[in-house]
Amino acid sequence: MHVKRQQFKAGDIIFNEGDIRDNAFILESGSVDIIRGLGTEKEINHATLKTGDLFGEMALIEPGLRSASAIAKDTTVTYVISSDVLEDRLQGLDPVVTSLFSMLIERYRFSRIESEMNPNDEVFGRALSGAGRAFHSPSTLTDFATRKTDALKELALEQEIRRALDKGHFKPYLQPIVSLADNHIIGFETLIRWHHPERGLIMPDEFIPVAERMNLIQAIDRKMLECACDIIPQMHKLVRDVDKPFISVNLSGVNFDDESLVFGIAEVIKNAKIDPSHIKLEITESAFIGNADKAAKILEGLKAIGVTIDLDDFGVGYSSLGYLHKFAIDGIKIDRSFTARARDNKKSMDIVSAIVGLANTFGLGVIAEGIETQADIDGLVKIGCKEGQGYLFDKPLTVEEALSKLIH
Numbered sequence: 112m113h114v115k116r117q118q119f120k121a122g123d124i125i126f127n128e129g130d131i132r133d134n135a136f137i138l139e140s141g142s143v144d145i146i147r148g149l150g151t152e153k154e155i156n157h158a159t160l161k162t163g164d165l166f167g168e169m170a171l172i173e174p175g176l177r178s179a180s181a182i183a184k185d186t187t188v189t190y191v192i193s194s195d196v197l198e199d200r201l202q203g204l205d206p207v208v209t210s211l212f213s214m215l216i217e218r219y220r221f222s223r224i225e226s227e228m229n230p231n232d233e234v235f236g237r238a239l240s241g242a243g244r245a246f247h248s249p250s251t252l253t254d255f256a257t258r259k260t261d262a263l264k265e266l267a268l269e270q271e272i273r274r275a276l277d278k279g280h281f282k283p284y285l286q287p288i289v290s291l292a293d294n295h296i297i298g299f300e301t302l303i304r305w306h307h308p309e310r311g312l313i314m315p316d317e318f319i320p321v322a323e324r325m326n327l328i329q330a331i332d333r334k335m336l337e338c339a340c341d342i343i344p345q346m347h348k349l350v351r352d353v354d355k356p357f358i359s360v361n362l363s364g365v366n367f368d369d370e371s372l373v374f375g376i377a378e379v380i381k382n383a384k385i386d387p388s389h390i391k392l393e394i395t396e397s398a399f400i401g402n403a404d405k406a407a408k409i410l411e412g413l414k415a416i417g418v419t420i421d422l423d424d425f426g427v428g429y430s431s432l433g434y435l436h437k438f439a440i441d442g443i444k445i446d447r448s449f450t451a452r453a454r455d456n457k458k459s460m461d462i463v464s465a466i467v468g469l470a471n472t473f474g475l476g477v478i479a480e481g482i483e484t485q486a487d488i489d490g491l492v493k494i495g496c497k498e499g500q501g502y503l504f505d506k507p508l509t510v511e512e513a514l515s516k517l518i519h
């Protein structure tokens with residue numbers, strides 16, 4: 112479910128006074144007149160709206176009829192926000208944000224009642240001394256202006272991400288994962304990069320969180336998996352049978368309760384005719400927060416396909432050790448912030464050492480991320496960590512560069 116865009120010509124009626132409220136609109140470009148009593152003697156132009164303005168928003172707040180008409184003044188493009196889209200987005204949010212949002216809506220309703228009341232009325236006086244007043248304070252209004260700008264940026268980015276997916280502007284970069292004993296490449300992690308036609312190379316931190324909020328991440332992750340399936344045969348042609356590297360793909364923890372995820376992944380691997388044991392999926396613990404039983408079932412489903420699964424970013428967040436035996440995982444990746452702290456902090460090193468020991472006890476693989484110095488390798492090897500990745504070996508490489516690493 113996503114936000115749609117709709118274009119209007121000058122003079123088009125977007126909605127009429129008395130129509131049943133359905134959608135709210137945000138103006139992307141152009142301008143819109145809000146008119147009461149259109150075509151009657153009492154016609155009043157209530158407001159002329161410009162880019163970024165929201166109108167028809169009562170449709171999202173309570174059912175009823177439009178209290179004014181909206182007419183495009185010139186060529187106008189709007190984002191159309193339905194209550195289903197709003198519901199869908201709210202479900203993906205932190206519950207605190209959702210409840211704040213509901214409280215703001217209550218304030219909004221309250222302030223409308225207030226503005227429709229007679230200022231000489233005694234009830235009005237009492238209402239003003241209540242919570243409704245805060246809504247009018249200038250600082251709240253400034254916050255709303257910033258939020259409006261942020262929301263517009265996010266909506267525009269969503270449209271751009273959709274376009275980039277269609278046009279194939281997302282590319283995988285590959286970072287070697289090596290055996291720490293002999294620096295031999297055992298696999299590669301795909302790290303997404305956006306080749307933006309105007310802005311150049313965009314790093315994942317700039318768009319993955321938005322893609323996750325907008326439910327676009329599944330399509331992005333699927334694309335990276337398809338790329339990995341394309342690259343594997345090219346790599347395997349270059350090496351001896353015993354040296355065939357795996358490729359790991361990051362899988363977002365958002366919507367990890369959607370069972371079609373397993374089906375989608377199985378389909379990509381089957382279509383590509385790839386041996387699934389060469390694919391590793393990296394999942395963060397965020398996948399398990401919420402419905403842990405459902406997540407466990409999905410992990411079982413993924414394991415049944417034949418792929419291996421690593422728990423990514425281990426050591427940040429809650430990183431419950433309980434995950435290690437509750438969920439069907441094959442290994443953990445120690446987060447790079449941990450590797451960095453262990454560099455000059457004995458206590459952190461002791462924690463990493465305990466994690467590695469525990470993983471070894473459970474028969475899990477351990478990959479240390481963020482290796483930047485020879486001393487990192489020495490320390491990690493000493494505590495029993497056998498695999499790692501980091502700038503010391505290689506930064507994320509283009510596919511061509513990664514392939515060339517396999518030619519001796």
Ligand code: C2E
Nearest residue numbers: 302303314315316335361362363481482483500501502507
């Ligand atoms: P991650 O999965 O933890 O990936 C490791 C990040 O650490 C990558 O950042 C990598 O370039 C960086 N890195 C590797 N070695 C070193 C090192 O020695 N030192 C330092 N300082 N950094 C190192 P990148 O590529 O910017 O990716 C950031 C995050 O974006 C990833 O963290 C992952 O959570 C997410 N991501 C990347 N690609 C995808 C994708 O295709 N799908 C999803 N869902 N998330 C992705």
Ligand code: CA
Nearest residue numbers: 300361393423
């Ligand atoms: Ca990762």
Ligand code: CA
Nearest residue numbers: 423424446480
């Ligand atoms: Ca990581």
